[in-house]
Amino acid sequence: MAMTTSHMPRPSFYNSHGIRSSQKPSWFRAQPRTKHNPSVNIKASAGVRKEDIVIVGAGIAGLATAVSLRRLGIGSVVLEQAASLRTGGTSLTLFKNGWRVLDAIGVADNVRGQFLEIQGMVVNSEDGRELRSFKFKDEDQTQEVRAVERRILLETLADELPPETVRFSSKLAKIQSSENGETLLQLTDGTTLLAKIVIGCDGIRSPIAKWMGFSEPRYVGYSAFRGLGVYPEGQPFAANVNYIYGRGLRAGYVPVSPTKVYWFICYNSPSSPGPKITDPALLRKQAKELVNNWPEELIRLIDLSPDETISKTPLVDRWLWPGLSPPASTGKVVLVGDAWHPMTPNLGQGACCALEDSVILTRKLADAIKSGPTAVEGALREYGEERWPRVFPLTVRANLVGSLLQWDNQLVCSIRNNVVIPKLVRLGPVLEHTNFECEPLKA
Numbered sequence: 001m002a003m004t005t006s007h008m009p010r011p012s013f014y015n016s017h018g019i020r021s022s023q024k025p026s027w028f029r030a031q032p033r034t035k036h037n038p039s040v041n042i043k044a045s046a047g048v049r050k051e052d053i054v055i056v057g058a059g060i061a062g063l064a065t066a067v068s069l070r071r072l073g074i075g076s077v078v079l080e081q082a083a084s085l086r087t088g089g090t091s092l093t094l095f096k097n098g099w100r101v102l103d104a105i106g107v108a109d110n111v112r113g114q115f116l117e118i119q120g121m122v123v124n125s126e127d128g129r130e131l132r133s134f135k136f137k138d139e140d141q142t143q144e145v146r147a148v149e150r151r152i153l154l155e156t157l158a159d160e161l162p163p164e165t166v167r168f169s170s171k172l173a174k175i176q177s178s179e180n181g182e183t184l185l186q187l188t189d190g191t192t193l194l195a196k197i198v199i200g201c202d203g204i205r206s207p208i209a210k211w212m213g214f215s216e217p218r219y220v221g222y223s224a225f226r227g228l229g230v231y232p233e234g235q236p237f238a239a240n241v242n243y244i245y246g247r248g249l250r251a252g253y254v255p256v257s258p259t260k261v262y263w264f265i266c267y268n269s270p271s272s273p274g275p276k277i278t279d280p281a282l283l284r285k286q287a288k289e290l291v292n293n294w295p296e297e298l299i300r301l302i303d304l305s306p307d308e309t310i311s312k313t314p315l316v317d318r319w320l321w322p323g324l325s326p327p328a329s330t331g332k333v334v335l336v337g338d339a340w341h342p343m344t345p346n347l348g349q350g351a352c353c354a355l356e357d358s359v360i361l362t363r364k365l366a367d368a369i370k371s372g373p374t375a376v377e378g379a380l381r382e383y384g385e386e387r388w389p390r391v392f393p394l395t396v397r398a399n400l401v402g403s404l405l406q407w408d409n410q411l412v413c414s415i416r417n418n419v420v421i422p423k424l425v426r427l428g429p430v431l432e433h434t435n436f437e438c439e440p441l442k443a
Contacts (some may be wrong), residue, residue, distance in 0.1 A: 019248040047192065051077050054185060054195040057082075058085060058166050058207060060150075061337030061354040062201030063157035066165060067105050068362035071441035072266075074369065076199075078161075079187070081171035085158060087151035090228040090309050091262040093118075093241075093254065098352035098435035099144045101359050104438040108155050111148060116255050119239045120428075125417050126246035126294050134427040143431060145241075147256045149228075172202070175211050175333075181373070183333055197376060198333040199361070201354075205315060206339035213326040214335075217316035217342045219272040220399060222248075222406050224345070225265040225287040225312050227305035228256070235261050237297075244294060246416060248408030251291055251298055263301045265290055268406055272314045280307035287312075317343045317399055320392045328384030332376055336361060343395040346402040349433065353391055359438055360387060394433055 053069065055062045058080035066076050080086075094102075102108035136143040174186040174211040178194070185193040200208030204217055229235070235255055243252045253263040267290050277283055287302050287310070302310075319325075320341060328335050338353030350372060361383045368379035404420075407413050 010355060017381065031301060048184075048194050049192065051196070053077070053197045053199065054079060054183075054193060055199045055201055056086060056185075057203060057206075057339070058082075058158070058168075059152075059201060059203060059337070060153060060157070060351050061163070061339070061358060063154060063166075064101070064105065064197075064355050064358040064418045065199055065201060065336055065362065066430060067107065067157055067160045068358050068441055069365070071105055071437065071443065072362060072366040072441040074362075074366060075162075076165065077193075078166045079170040079172065079185075080166055080168050083169050085151075085153055085154050085166075088308065089150045089311065090226050091147045091149050091256050091260075092351045093147050093154075093348040095348055095352055095431070095434040096142060096144050097349075097434045097438075098355050098439040099146075100436050101286045101355035102141065104359055104440050105160075106440070107156050111153060111332060112144075112146060114152060115146040115148050115257055116239050118147065118241055118254060121243070123243045123245065123421055124295075126244055126249075128295055131245070131417055131421045133423065136427070136431070139428040140431060140434075143393050143434065147254045147262050149260070154231075172207055173417040175208060177331060177333075181330070181331060182404060183306075196332060196373070197365070200333065200335045200339045201337055202339050204342045206335065208333065209271035209335055209339050212330050212333065212335070214340075215318065215325075219316045220315050220317060220402060221270065221345055222266050222402070223273055223312060223314045223427045225267075225283065225290070225310070227263055227287070227302060227311070228309035229261040229263060230302035230306060231261070231304065231306040234258055237261060244291075244296070244298065245405060245421075247410065247413050248406055249290060250405050251294065253298065253301055261301055263284040263298065263305070266402075266406065268408060269314075273312070275440075280310050283310045283312055292387055315344050315402070317395055319395055319399075322388075322392075325401075328387065329377070329380035332380065334380045334383065341395055343391075344398045344402045346398045346405065347433065349394050349398065352434070352436075353394065356390070356436055356438075357383075357387060359441065362441065378409070397433075 002340055053076040055076050055078045058078050062078055069076050099108055102111060118132060122133045123131045125131055136145055171188045172185060173188045176184045178184055183195050183198045185195060202208055216403055231330055238253050240254055241252065241254045244250060248268040251265045253261055255261050265287055284302060288299060291298055318341060324418050328340050336357045338350065364379040364383050368375040407416060
């Protein structure tokens with residue numbers, strides 16, 4: 001069960017928009033307007049609700065951004081299209097950089113105590129032969145690796161926000177700029193919001209990213225089964241990430257807690273899968289067929305996974321080519337996390353980079369709000385310019401690592417298993433990207 005704090009009323013030093021009254025600049029108050037852009041049909045009598053900061057999406061990126069802003073005394077509204085937190089799925093791996101951010105926003109201790117610290121990594125071939133093993137702290141004493149249940153992380157972040165912050169069943173239907181630099185958001189239920197700042201945290205298939213001119217994420221040629229094995233009497237594994245490499249097929253499993261173990265299987269598929277399969281019995285059957293002759297513990301993990309934890313997902317990414325891809329912001333609309341830079345999970349950096357985005361954006365936005373509306377657009381541009389050299393290389397690197405691990409040529413796989421992994425790979429350089437400094441956020 002998540003270690004959470006009870007919801008508390010909004011402190012008195014917040015106004016109705018969630019901004020500390022002692023710090024809130026005048027431009028962050030709703031001002032009467034006499035001139036409107038008729039193309040967006042903004043009329044006070046039409047029930048348009050005015051908001052200072054609207055975050056679209058209550059996933060990890062959206063909730064972490066809202067918590068980060070609140071730590072600096074800035075309120076926000078989070079729109080979530082689902083009727084409740086989307087707590088499905090299994091787990092995600094957080095490395096040192098992810099924990100630095102969770103420490104900075106004050107939620108790490110509520111999370112880390114519930115999950116095992118992973119000590120190292122073991123790589124095996126499909127026939128059970130050990131190819132290589134590593135201990136994380138042998139390379140970096142400051143490294144911290146834990147597999148975290150997505151549900152608990154989301155609930156922990158949400159519990160840091162006033163209960164009215166997240167508005168569920170709020171699906172975006174249309175986004176449009178107004179002539180005064182604000183953004184009109186129309187929801188499928190007929191609600192219309194006029195926002196001074198919009199932060200798109202709406203995931204891989206982000207409508208906001210599409211509106212900003214980004215291409216659809218590209219399928220990388222392989223898909224993943226995932227699940228969460230449950231051992232009521234205690235799981236039997238050491239605290240290591242365990243990888244198994246085959247030809248065009250790989251799998252892995254990692255203990256999450258004393259009773260739960262996350263597993264995945266990646267398999268090559270030349271074209272993106274068709275309609276999404278939701279039948280857990282069929283998903284379980286397909287996953288087991290892929291690794292039928294592999295180590296027995298993997299088969300048992302699949303059998304011990306509750307139906308609701310088993311999923312199959314085509315893996316995608318988007319490369320942010322310099323000069324070709326749109327910037328991270330347009331006016332006062334900006335993207336965070338997967339909405340901007342979806343990447344494959346081969347480096348375990350998707351969630352970590354989204355958390356990094358949230359604190360970098362928050363710091364820049366907090367300083368800009370004090371300076372006035374003209375400073376906000378510049379701050380959003382600076383955020384994109386600072387983050388791009390970080391996220392673009394990681395996206396490319398994750399893709400290349402995946403290509404290496406998904407090879408199906410027998411000779412190439414033999415070289416990988418007998419030369420590259422045992423003799424050439426060094427864990428220190430592999431983990432260098434997890435270095436990230438992050439001071440605590442304080443108002």
